[in-house]
Amino acid sequence: MRGADAIVADDGIWHGGDLATARALFPEAPQPWVDLSTGINPIPYPLPVLPLSLWTRLPGADDEAALMAAARVAYRVPDHAGLVAAPGTQILIELLPRLAPSGPVAILGPTYAEHGHTWRKAGFAVSETAVPGDAATIVVVNPNNPDGRLLSLAELTSFAAQCAARGGLLVVDEAFADFTPETSIVPDLPPGTVVLRSFGKTYGLAGLRLGFAIGAPEPMARLTAALGPWAVAGPALHVGAQALADAGWLARAGLELARDAARLDALLAPHGRIVGGTSLFRLLETPTAAALFARLGRQGVYVRRFQNAPDRLRFGLPGDAAGWARLREALAADAPETSPSA
């Protein structure tokens, strides 16, 4: 689908969230799409009024400082740790191999495919595995995407010790940890650990492009230098600072999403087994996943399928009553024919 001048490398990795793909797969589907293919909060943080100067001026030190201060509090970053802001977590993932020694990398998978892709691209020997073995560098998404698997802080600390002993790096991608702060390793950051935090999913503003890395000061300074000045756009600095300081909004969103996730589970239960998830997405396992994907798609409901797990589908949360109704109808239309054994 992408030509020689694509912004995005056509690396063969499937991602959710691109309706151009949905339209190509299901050209006859009714509009508008109900896009459940991502784990992005469908109820975005309300955009504040954006002064024109955020667009016209280079991002300024004052706005940068305000964002960093808010992020330090929101993520409970220890005073001794470094913090880096970037235009999305993705570019930080791309830069992480610069921080690691050569040697094998264990990625606790299956998980978000860009981790393995990036380390392979950088020349590392990568194993996607359930146990990290004796790797010097370990990558964990916690809670995991797409199955919600959660490692305890004790397990993460043990991994960090293993990596540190081998001169390596523990990467903990906490893209989905905002609603379960007790699962975050940030407040007790072990040596040799880099944590990634994503702004766009929780706050429903994935187009804004904002993400963070947290780790020891020296490697964080290297990431900052690799990004260069003005890495984060003016509007993202402003919205990010305001949203990250709004603990009340986060608490309310967490309650609403938990309620909606339970509602989604109830809708999905007749169609397979819920094998995990977070409050932003649920993972359904069913032998008829491919047929269900196609049937939903033809009805304009786009969900996430997986190259490495053809019996699984990930469902994000509908954002409004119309979305819930269309999901319910699309699932009901599906029930009699393709889920006899569910």
Added chain:
Amino acid sequence: MRGADAIVADDGIWHGGDLATARALFPEAPQPWVDLSTGINPIPYPLPVLPLSLWTRLPGADDEAALMAAARVAYRVPDHAGLVAAPGTQILIELLPRLAPSGPVAILGPTYAEHGHTWRKAGFAVSETAVPGDAATIVVVNPNNPDGRLLSLAELTSFAAQCAARGGLLVVDEAFADFTPETSIVPDLPPGTVVLRSFGKTYGLAGLRLGFAIGAPEPMARLTAALGPWAVAGPALHVGAQALADAGWLARAGLELARDAARLDALLAPHGRIVGGTSLFRLLETPTAAALFARLGRQGVYVRRFQNAPDRLRFGLPGDAAGWARLREALAADAPETSPSA
């Protein structure tokens, strides 16, 4: 001014455009600042209405394709060449050393300091020089910042041939070429050449973060892969596509800026020698530059000084009548005391 968790690496390079620095230097200055410290168009492209989906959704393939198509036309990119979009030219500058063989790098300077800084950081032997000697990699800002020096297409093509013969790279930073399209090497892109184009300066939207690289398909694919997916924010895709397709706005802006640049020259002439510039900035040379910088700053007019050229000041264009008036008054206040020999 920046702490351990700065977004921006404190690399000791002075940049224009940060009023936090201006305030620190001149805490008593009257507000608001008249910021002439950048080469950013003070009359921004009118922001279109931005659909909320640009913020909430991951940047989509359709929006990406629209931006790339508009950029290809605006920059007259040959069909055979590759094009990369990034969140600002700066991150592309940071990635360029990956494309070059080891060996000495000649930067035609003095010029924008981030070029030399980046190549040194990547471990290259860098000389800032008036003539490139026999370097395998040559970096040219054309027209140059801050003095507007312009190399002919024949000179650039000759540099490209030298670099290609040595297996190296010619980098042409055309950040200030939008208003002089006849100076661009893009339509006749020689082998082994990478051209950088900046969106924010011409369109007065530097906070948006959008820049491009143009070169052979293989190295451009490497840059695209290094950035990873969703490199450019949704609002930047949308605004960029619209603005780059608006040739009428660009033509009108070019005429207005040329008129304003002439007006600025007339204002500055009594205070020193105009040694160059573009229609977005003018470079003044005077032995009393340091005193003039301080005097303007105390009156709330912030201009650009240079670490490597203490007798020069760069002036951007005021954006409104109030800005012109304050510049005129600040210069007049200066005239009797510090420019006796001008």
